[in-house]
Amino acid sequence: MADGQLPDFVLRDVELSARTTLALPGRATLLAEITAADQLAQLAGSGGPRRCILGDGSNVVLSGDFDGLLLHMAISGRELIGEDDQAWYVRAGAGENWHQLVTWTLEQGWPGLENLAWIPGTVGAAPIQNIGAYGLEVADRFLSLEACDMLTGKTRRLDRAACRFAYRDSVFKQQGWHLDGRLAITRVTFRLPKAWQALTGYADLAAELARQQIARPSAREIAAAVIAVRSRKLPDPAVLPNAGSFFHNPVVDAAVGERLASAYPKVPRYLQADGRVKLAAGWLIEQSGWKGRDLGRVGMYEKQALVLVNRGGARGEEVVALMKAVQADVRERFGIELFPEPVFL
Ligand code: NAP
Numbered sequence: 001m002a003d004g005q006l007p008d009f010v011l012r013d014v015e016l017s018a019r020t021t022l023a024l025p026g027r028a029t030l031l032a033e034i035t036a037a038d039q040l041a042q043l044a045g046s047g048g049p050r051r052c053i054l055g056d057g058s059n060v061v062l063s064g065d066f067d068g069l070l071l072h073m074a075i076s077g078r079e080l081i082g083e084d085d086q087a088w089y090v091r092a093g094a095g096e097n098w099h100q101l102v103t104w105t106l107e108q109g110w111p112g113l114e115n116l117a118w119i120p121g122t123v124g125a126a127p128i129q130n131i132g133a134y135g136l137e138v139a140d141r142f143l144s145l146e147a148c149d150m151l152t153g154k155t156r157r158l159d160r161a162a163c164r165f166a167y168r169d170s171v172f173k174q175q176g177w178h179l180d181g182r183l184a185i186t187r188v189t190f191r192l193p194k195a196w197q198a199l200t201g202y203a204d205l206a207a208e209l210a211r212q213q214i215a216r217p218s219a220r221e222i223a224a225a226v227i228a229v230r231s232r233k234l235p236d237p238a239v240l241p242n243a244g245s246f247f248h249n250p251v252v253d254a255a256v257g258e259r260l261a262s263a264y265p266k267v268p269r270y271l272q273a274d275g276r277v278k279l280a281a282g283w284l285i286e287q288s289g290w291k292g293r294d295l296g297r298v299g300m301y302e303k304q305a306l307v308l309v310n311r312g313g314a315r316g317e318e319v320v321a322l323m324k325a326v327q328a329d330v331r332e333r334f335g336i337e338l339f340p341e342p343v344f345l
Contacts, residue, residue: 007042009033016066020057021120022308023241024316026345030069035095037075037148037155037186044153051150051181052345055122056097059129059243059342063316066345073124075186078104088112089143091189094124098131102223105192111219112141112192115199118230120237120244124185128172129341130165134202134226139165143191147183156183167278168248168341198222204229233304242301246308246323247281247338260334281338282306288329295322 006012014031017023031054032043043051050068054060075093078101082089088110092101098121102113115136125131126138127145144159164171172183198217200206208225209217217225235242257277260267264287270278285291285305292302297314299322301307308322327338 006030007032007039009035009039010043010069014070016057016062016070019054019072020060020062020243021237021241022057022061022243022310022314022319022342023237024062024310024314024319026062026065026316028066028068028070032069032071033074034071034184035074035076037146040071040148040150040184040186041153043069043071044148044150046151053181053184055095055125056120058120058237059125061243061316061319061340061342061344063320063344069181071181071184073122073184073186075124077187080108080110081189085194087194088192089189090192091187092123093187094122094185096123097121098123098126105190106220106223110192111196113190114219114223115205115226117223117226123188127163127165127170127185127188129168130170132168133230134205135199137165137167139163139170141190141192143189145185145188147185150182150184155186167251167272204233234307235301235303235309240301241310242307243342245281245306245341246300247285247306247326248341249278249281250284250336250338251276251278252336253277256336260336264334279336284330284334284336284338285326288326288333290326290329295325298322300326 010030010032012030014028016026016028030049034040052068053071053073055073074095076095078092078096080088081091090105099118101123102117105113115134119131119133127142130137130139142160144157147156149156200209205225208229214221251272254275254277257269268280268283272278282305285300290300291305293299294311296318297311298318299309299311301309323340330336330338
């Protein structure tokens, strides 16, 4: 793609702060509004500017200006593409809002995504991080996806095994895949099993349902409870800019978990299928004194220490400074390394 022959859906010198939920300043040299998969083929090929993919910008830290081509994935559409005795099959465009997809499926009477209500971001971003909440993750409801290979311009179809889903992880996070602008996810298909079972084991969700005196919740009641819990705990980016959870929950060897528990008997620990132990990053941050504490114009949110917030007018370097300060204190106190969840542009 030579600069002189840019298609008309490619914009130049685009301000990005309103396109990411942390609202950090920065401009992109080029930004393509992708509303149909065939536009991607026009931009494919080797060489050319550095490429990166953007959805709703809810998991992005802008370090400053982006000198390259941002592909803003805005492909819409959601439909039931099939149904059999076992399941409903629902396909959605990568640019669809995730929460609106969840709400729409529930309104149609197709349960299965309710625990994932109120998660920010787009449908196309959901498999990359294998978003999850309250004991359910996208991989549990995923059938396949379509993506454009940005080197060849060809469409690829990936099934569940090819995506190599793990805890908040997938093949797309590996180098040379989606995050490097190599594969642009265009559509995702979900399988929603008809044999539905409520997943209400997490303490916050169970407490909210108990508070509402709902003993046998429907899928829609679970979604409503999830929304109630999440909106109490998490800041609205329109009011207080943020990128959701800022650090991954660390998964450590059982021996490390034992060592921590002997020094800190209250440390929350969750045994994983592989024998390792998942720790709550928010708890580690809170115990390190960062809950509700600011550094410059950024801080760790007072109601949920895992969320880094922009108090107003912050720049990317301030986010990086706070991230490093939190990492250093958690490392010093617990000997645990925290890794950031958002993508740094
Ligand atoms: P929370 O419910 O306070 O839980 C904190 C940590 O404890 C998480 O690591 C969670 O595991 C774990 N945990 C709690 N109860 C558990 C149980 N019964 N069994 C196993 N693990 C348990 O977390 P929160 O910060 O308020 O977030 C609520 C939910 O939203 C969590 O599931 C969290 O992971 C999810 N969330 C996801 C994303 C994302 O996908 N990017 C972003 C924000 C929050 P899990 O992480 O395995 O659930």
